[in-house]
Amino acid sequence: MQFLGPPTAPPPPGPFGTPPAARPTGLPPGLxxxxxxxxxxxxxxxxxxxxxxxxxxxxxxxxxxxxxxxxxxxxxxxxxxxxxxxxxxxxxxxxxxxxxxxxxxxxxxxxxxxxxxxxxxxxxxxxxxxxxxxxxxxxxxxxxxVPAGALRLAADVDDKPIPAQKLTFDIFEGSFLQGRTSSQPYYRGAAAGDVVLLPEGTYHVVSTYGDANAVVRADVIVQPGKLTDATVHHRAAQISLKLVKVAHGEAQADTQWTVITPGGDTIKESIGAFPTLVLSEGDYSVIARKDGKNFSRDIKVEAGKNQEVEVLAK
Known part of the structure; x- marks a missing residue:
């Protein structure tokens, strides 16, 4: 468990410088x-x-x-x-x-x-x-x-915890649900399990699972003298891609990949034989480019159901 103060900001130059639906529990004296x-x-x-x-x-x-x-x-x-x-x-x-x-x-x-x-x-x-x-x-x-409290964040999919190394959290002042939130993060890149000390108030948390479109937003309330544990529920799954000449065949190296929505919006691009990404549940088209040719397949992503997707080079 890591204590987080201001991540990069230097000490204020003077006293007038600008310093940088959860369950509250008692703030442990040994923070x-x-x-x-x-x-x-x-x-x-x-x-x-x-x-x-x-x-x-x-x-x-x-x-x-x-x-x-x-x-x-x-x-x-x-x-x-x-x-x-x-x-x-x-x-x-x-x-x-x-x-x-x-x-x-x-x-x-x-x-x-x-x-x-x-x-x-x-x-x-x-x-x-x-x-x-x-x-x-x-x-x-x-x-x-000092009316301050602490916030500790986690996330899960289908009631299963998401590994901390696959998560990041950005914390904004204000309430997203009420349409009152700051445009710049108050704290960027908090990890799961970190304890972030904050002034009391309402904060908007943006949880990112992976590096594609698995993003969830939630409001949390920090109370003075309390440690607030908040778990964000993602509806997403991990997808592995491979281009093969025959079913269950060897993955082709140097393949260019594009994942798009039914509306044609690009979600993720990558290059490799066996890329892995996290997608929010929904329908997608996977396009593989190899030797100047395009191969595609439509897929359906369901929350918590990780899968390996093969695209046939035909």
Whole structure:
């Protein structure tokens, strides 16, 4: 099970940068952190005890700021997977950027800061929160509400799980069923079984099985502090193609293949002796080209019924 945060986007340059019908269950406290990130501290996530009930003494001229995050106003503290950044609340005159003062990947860090104004930014996967904090001579602690949950996706055909290596998922903000969804993916290329941390809300999932036309769309709801498991049901089958001179004969090498719909739309093209593809259920025509000649056959694809299709070179 893999933890997924923002896949390629770098950390935001400042606090004002733009960060990158399912069954909810309790979010496991042991949700794996990103690679190389430490686990929870002794304080974070302990039942019945909020972090920073006692703050360490600050060096002279500074004050301690203890921060932690929780799943909404009534949620428990988030034990891991957090990235904290502290910025000065005034931009530099020369660059216009907000200077980075401190950062940490501890679940509940303590920052020792000079008196003044700061903006504290925290990320948890794709979910973020930011607050302006004014530091004086007295140390303080600050809670951050990050209304985030997790989404774990899978898919099946005829109640049989589809292997993860044959699936990809793109996640969009909004509801496809209500006609309100973003045009660009919020997260592209999630794999089956990955845990994607997202802000609470409704998301539209596009599941692709294979690399042809086996595509299914579904809406899912992510709730704060919950792990939502969603399984997408495909109606498709795996088809293997071969051009033969006689029935059950040897497949002919260097064959050009085209799969089209009854209406003439091209679904897939490939070259090879024995290509394999996944097609949504329905009727198709398979065309094989070899030595300047075309050979064809009509086929019917039924969900969950994988088949080998022979096209006779006659």
């Amino acid at each position: 794996p952190p990103p690679p190389g990130q430490p686990g929870p501290s002794a304080q974070a996530g302990q039942p019945g005890r909020e972090p920073h009930s006692v703050l360490p003494p600050a060096p002279p001229g500074k004050a301690a700021l203890g921060v932690y995050a929780r799943f909404g106003a009534e949620g428990g503290s988030i034990p891991r997977g957090l990235v904290w950044r502290v910025f000065a609340d005034q931009p530099e005159a020369s660059t216009g950027a907000f200077p980075l003062v401190a950062e940490s990947s501890e679940p509940a860090p303590v920052f020792f800061l000079n008196p003044g104004g700061y903006i504290v930014h925290v990320t948890y996967g794709f979910a973020t929160a930011a607050q302006r904090v004014q530091m004086g001579p007295v140390s303080r602690r600050q809670a951050f509400e």
